[in-house]
Amino acid sequence: MISLIRSINSNEDYKKRLILFLKIFIALISGIITILWIILDKAELPNQIFKMIVGVWIMGLALLSIPTPRKEKLPQIFSLVEIIVISCLWLFVEVESKGVEIFMQNGSLTLVNGLAFSMLLFLMTSGFFLIFGLADIINFAHGAFFMLGGFMGYEVYLLSESFLITIPFLGNDPVLLSFICFIFGLIGATIILGLIGIGIEVTTIRRLFRKPISQILLTVGFLYIILQLTEIIWGPAIFTYNYVSGSQTGIFWLPRSAILDLGGGMRFEIYRIFLILFGLVIAIGMFLVLSRTRIGLIITAGIEDPEMVNALGIDTKRVFTLVFATGAAMAGLAGAVAVPQVNASLDVAGNYLIYAFIIVVIGGAHFGRFAGTFWASIIVGLSHTFCQFFYPGLESIILFLILLAILTFKPGGLTGEPM
Amino acid sequence: MNLLEVNDIHVYIQSFYILHGISFFVPEGKTTVLLGRNGSGKTTAMRAILGLNPPRKGEIIYKGVNIAHLPTHKIVQRGVGYVPDTRRIIKSLTVEQNLEIALRKGSKTYDERLSEIFELFPDFERFLGQKAGSLSGGQQQMLAVSRALINDNDLLLIDEPTEGLSPLLAKNVLKTLHAIKEKRKTVLLVEQNFAAAKSVGDYYYIFDDGKIAHNGKMETLVDDHELISRYLGVNV
Ligand SMILES: Nc1ncnc2c1ncn2[C@@H]1O[C@H](COP(=O)(O)OP(=O)(O)OP(=O)(O)O)[C@@H](O)[C@H]1O
Ligand SMILES: [Mg+2]
Numbered sequence: 099m100i101s102l103i104r105s106i107n108s109n110e111d112y113k114k115r116l117i118l119f120l121k122i123f124i125a126l127i128s129g130i131i132t133i134l135w136i137i138l139d140k141a142e143l144p145n146q147i148f149k150m151i152v153g154v155w156i157m158g159l160a161l162l163s164i165p166t167p168r169k170e171k172l173p174q175i176f177s178l179v180e181i182i183v184i185s186c187l188w189l190f191v192e193v194e195s196k197g198v199e200i201f202m203q204n205g206s207l208t209l210v211n212g213l214a215f216s217m218l219l220f221l222m223t224s225g226f227f228l229i230f231g232l233a234d235i236i237n238f239a240h241g242a243f244f245m246l247g248g249f250m251g252y253e254v255y256l257l258s259e260s261f262l263i264t265i266p267f268l269g270n271d272p273v274l275l276s277f278i279c280f281i282f283g284l285i286g287a288t289i290i291l292g293l294i295g296i297g298i299e300v301t302t303i304r305r306l307f308r309k310p311i312s313q314i315l316l317t318v319g320f321l322y323i324i325l326q327l328t329e330i331i332w333g334p335a336i337f338t339y340n341y342v343s344g345s346q347t348g349i350f351w352l353p354r355s356a357i358l359d360l361g362g363g364m365r366f367e368i369y370r371i372f373l374i375l376f377g378l379v380i381a382i383g384m385f386l387v388l389s390r391t392r393i394g395l396i397i398t399a400g401i402e403d404p405e406m407v408n409a410l411g412i413d414t415k416r417v418f419t420l421v422f423a424t425g426a427a428m429a430g431l432a433g434a435v436a437v438p439q440v441n442a443s444l445d446v447a448g449n450y451l452i453y454a455f456i457i458v459v460i461g462g463a464h465f466g467r468f469a470g471t472f473w474a475s476i477i478v479g480l481s482h483t484f485c486q487f488f489y490p491g492l493e494s495i496i497l498f499l500i501l502l503a504i505l506t507f508k509p510g511g512l513t514g515e516p517m
Numbered sequence: 518m519n520l521l522e523v524n525d526i527h528v529y530i531q532s533f534y535i536l537h538g539i540s541f542f543v544p545e546g547k548t549t550v551l552l553g554r555n556g557s558g559k560t561t562a563m564r565a566i567l568g569l570n571p572p573r574k575g576e577i578i579y580k581g582v583n584i585a586h587l588p589t590h591k592i593v594q595r596g597v598g599y600v601p602d603t604r605r606i607i608k609s610l611t612v613e614q615n616l617e618i619a620l621r622k623g624s625k626t627y628d629e630r631l632s633e634i635f636e637l638f639p640d641f642e643r644f645l646g647q648k649a650g651s652l653s654g655g656q657q658q659m660l661a662v663s664r665a666l667i668n669d670n671d672l673l674l675i676d677e678p679t680e681g682l683s684p685l686l687a688k689n690v691l692k693t694l695h696a697i698k699e700k701r702k703t704v705l706l707v708e709q710n711f712a713a714a715k716s717v718g719d720y721y722y723i724f725d726d727g728k729i730a731h732n733g734k735m736e737t738l739v740d741d742h743e744l745i746s747r748y749l750g751v752n753v
Contacts, residue, residue, distance in 0.1 A: 395618050399607040406605040409567055410619045410664070411593035 192488075203363035208487045209480075214370035216479025217377020218439065219453055220472055221432035224384060225425025226454040227461065227471045231401035233418050235303065235313050239320035241451030243295070243426045246324055247287040247433020248446065249332055254286030254434075255279045256344050263346055276351035284434045291430025295423040303422065304415060325447055334443070352438065369438055376435060380428075381472055388468050397421060398468075453478065456497050519578075520545040520672055520703045521566070526575030526585070528558075528565045535561045537727040538575070542720075543672065548694070548704040550714045550735070552749055553724030559707045560602055562724070563674045566705075567599055568592045579672070594621065598665030602676040602707070606660045608650030612641070615649050619664040634663045637693055655686035662693060673697065676707045691717065711749060715739055723748045 193201045226240045258279045262268045268275045298320060306312045356368040388394035396417055400407045408414045433446075440446055457478055461470030478497060521543035528536035536558050543549045551559045564570040566577055568589040577585040584592050593599070607615050616634075620627060635642055638659045644652060649660060658678060665673055678694070679687035687710065694717045697704060708714040714721070714735075721738050723731040730748055731738075738744065 392617065395610060395614050399610055399615075399618055402607050402609055403605055405569065406601065406607070407618070408589045409569065409593060409599050409601070411590050411621050411668075412618070413588070413590045415588075 199363050203365070204487065206364045207366065208484055210366045210370050210374070211487075212480040212483030213476070214373040214377075214439070214479075215483050216476045217374050217381075218432060218436050219450075219457060219479050220475035221377055221380060221435065222429055222450055223454045223457045223471055223475060224381075224468070225428035227458050227468070228397065228401075228421045229425045230458055232397060232404065232421050233307070234310070235422075236310075236317070237425070238314060238317040238451065239298075239324060240317075240425070240429055240454055241447040241449070242321045242324035242328075243291055243429035244433040244436075244450050245444065245447040246294075246328060247291050247430030248437045248440070248443075249328060249433075250287040250290045250430060251280075251283035251434025251437055254290075255283040258282040258286075259345060259347070272347040272349040273351050275347060276345075276349055280351060284431055287430040287434035288427045291433075292423045292427030294430075295426025296419060298426070299419050299422040304419070321447065321451075325444060329444060350438065373435065373439070380431075385468060385472075393417070393420070453497075456501055459501060518545045519543060520580065521705070522576075522578040523562070523566065524576040524578065526562075526565055526572035526577065528561055528570050528572045530561065530570055535570075535727055536565065536572070539724075539727070539729055541722045541729060541732065543703060543705050544720065545703050546701045547719040548698055548706055548717050549720045549722070550718035551705065551707045551722050551724060552709075552711075552714060553730075554748070554750065557724035558727045559724050560676055563599070563676055563705070563707065566592075566674060567597065596669070596671035598668060598670035598673045600661045600665050600673070600675040600678060602680060604657050604661040606649045606652075606657050606664070608648070610649055611646055612649055612652070612660055613645040615660055615664060616667050619667050621668050623669050625669065630667050634666060637666070637696055638663065655682055655689070658682060658686070658690060659693075662690070666697070671703060673702055673704045675704060677709060678706075679708065679710050679713055687713065711745065 189201075192205075196204075222240075222244050225243075226237060229235050229237050229240070256279075259275065262275055262278060268278065302316055303313065306316060352369040352372065358366045358368050358371060360366070386394075388398055396407060396412055400414060400417060404414050407417075457471060457474045460477065461472075461474035477500060481500060482497065519542045523539060523541050523543075525538045525540050526536055527534070527538055539558070539562055541549070541551075541562075551562065553559055561570060565572050566579075566584075568584070568587055568591075572585055575585065576583050579592070579595065579597070584595070607618070610618070616631070617627075620630070641659065641663065644656060649657065652660060662675070662678065665675070675694070678690045682690060691713050694704070694706070694713075698717060706714070706718065708718075715738075718735040721732060721735050722729050723744075725748055731744060
């Protein structure tokens with residue numbers, strides 16, 4: 099503590115000292131709350147304070163992921179200790195009140211569900227990030243792309259089923275048939291949304307380059323057009339986990355009952371594990387493309403300084419069309435792969451748009467790189483799922499707490515340049 | 518022979534009228550220097566040539582063709598290399614990746630071009646894998662110059678290459694400018710350091726408030742002390 103205060107007095111510039119001060123402030127507050135928590139019994143502790151502790155815990159988590167220069171490592175170590183202490187206390191209370199078995203079940207289940215949700219968020223947001231980062235366009239229609247991807251995946255699923263069911267060896271194996279149709283659904287949704295993306299970019303968006311207000315109005319317009327069309331065509335949502343409405347076999351390859359049982363009460367839905375692996379594969383693929391291929395390097399460079407990339411002889415408009423189409427296609431893919439979890443429905447468009455905003459701000463869009471979006475997705479997905487499970491009601495504010503912490507300590511986002 | 522002829526261009530940035538009818542020539546194989554006070558419009562003239570701030574009126578004739586209304590990448594692809602005033606290297610990429618994205622298809626292989634650059638900047642080889650953002654100011658400037666040299670460009674637009682560098686590094690950059698000149702490259706240079714401009718320039722144009730106040734051969738300017746102190750604020 100003494101060396102912390104001493105480092106405030108050192109000759110670092112004002113801004114750094116301010117940030118350091120805020121960090122220490124948060125650490126102190128959380129320390130006091132922790133002590134209060136230890137002294138008071140959990141049952142007597144007002145619910146609000148308890149929620150605050152979780153908030154501080156998450157803030158500490160967010161702080162930790164911020165790279166700081168070596169000189170400033172101490173507050174980071176402090177927040178690490180704080181996180182470990184609060185986590186241990188929390189673990190202790192949970193285990194004490196509910197028993198080890200139940201705790202292990204809940205904890206591991208939440209972890210897997212949280213990671214699955216994170217991957218879904220990542221798949222959806224990566225396109226939003228690229229579009230925003232490369233051309234400063236806030237694509238309000240992105241959530242609608244995601245939603246439309248769900249309906250498209252569903253339609254392609256039914257369509258390919260009606261064709262493939264006539265093939266004898268598939269017709270006799272409904273699970274395999276369903277799996278193949280699902281894959282077709284993913285590919286179909288990706289391609290259709292990619293084409294819609296190209297269409298929207300070439301006909302409208304490219305004409306509004308560097309006109310932020312018009313861009314927002316335009317993409318909000320597309321959001322409503324897509325929503326209304328979807329409602330007219332499909333009406334309320336119909337595609338669920340267990341039963342595909344309109345399907346001839348009525349069997350989905352991964353029913354909710356498909357469980358991976360590791361013993362000890364750790365039972366996970368295979369679909370979620372599939373989602374995690376699928377998201378990881380796509381993330382690694384995108385990462386390799388962005389860091390190893392020429393077009394990927396151009397996109398990375400374009401996010402940093404599009405005009406200079408243009409002045410290197412690269413047609414940035416074409417690169418942007420490609421990125422917009424890829425972004426829309428990724429949203430479509432995410433929508434189609436998510437359908438068994440989130441159902442294709444109209445609410446999805448708005449909800450997931452907000453997730454995309456939060457993740458991009460947390461991850462850092464402009465100077466940051468792709469990795470920020472990935473880690474921000476994980477932070478958002480995990481904290482949301484954990485809160486939903488353990489402290490229902492908190493999940494809606496937790497994201498804003500994280501956002502607040504990030505904006506306070508790292509205005510440029512996780513991977514953003516220090517100010 | 519003039520590689521580039523700028524004829525009476527009028528350039529606006531948003532609604533601000535910045536260049537009020539500028540004309541100048543850039544002869545092949547020579548170094549032409551744009552001089553003038555801060556804010557007189559030198560950078561804007563370069564950006565106009567590149568199509569980053571295209572002129573509302575006037576012609577920019579490059580290799581006999583008017584390029585005034587071509588998009589930037591098309592202009593650059595005709596063999597124009599640009600070293601911007603604030604360097605603008607891509608910080609999140611490595612040095613090598615910076616060169617890679619700058620590279621266009623051409624007669625020589627990447628390795629041949631790279632070895633030419635190592636001749637100019639011998640210690641560059643060590644930095645290839647390093648993130649460009651972690652380079653020192655001087656190294657970043659070398660990267661910005663290399664990025665323009667990695668292609669067989671016919672015209673180099675170099676904006677204040679010695680700005681913000683220590684005298685020693687500035688001397689290094691000047692040596693590079695001489696080396697470029699020896700390769701008979703055509704250069705359009707903005708340089709505030711009069712001594713540097715004098716040593717490398719063949720022709721000069723003095724900008725004053727968006728117009729050309731004076732121009733001629735560098736040798737003649739060197740002796741015109743009154744002109745120098747009036748427009749450049751340099752006492753010789
Ligand atoms: N984005 C902009 N918006 C408005 N005015 C601008 C903008 N960029 C430049 N200007 C104005 O254009 C004029 C010319 O600027 P320019 O950068 O071309 O000057 P310069 O001769 O290169 O100066 P320096 O020697 O400082 O680099 C200046 O008066 C400047 O204020
Ligand atoms: Mg300038």
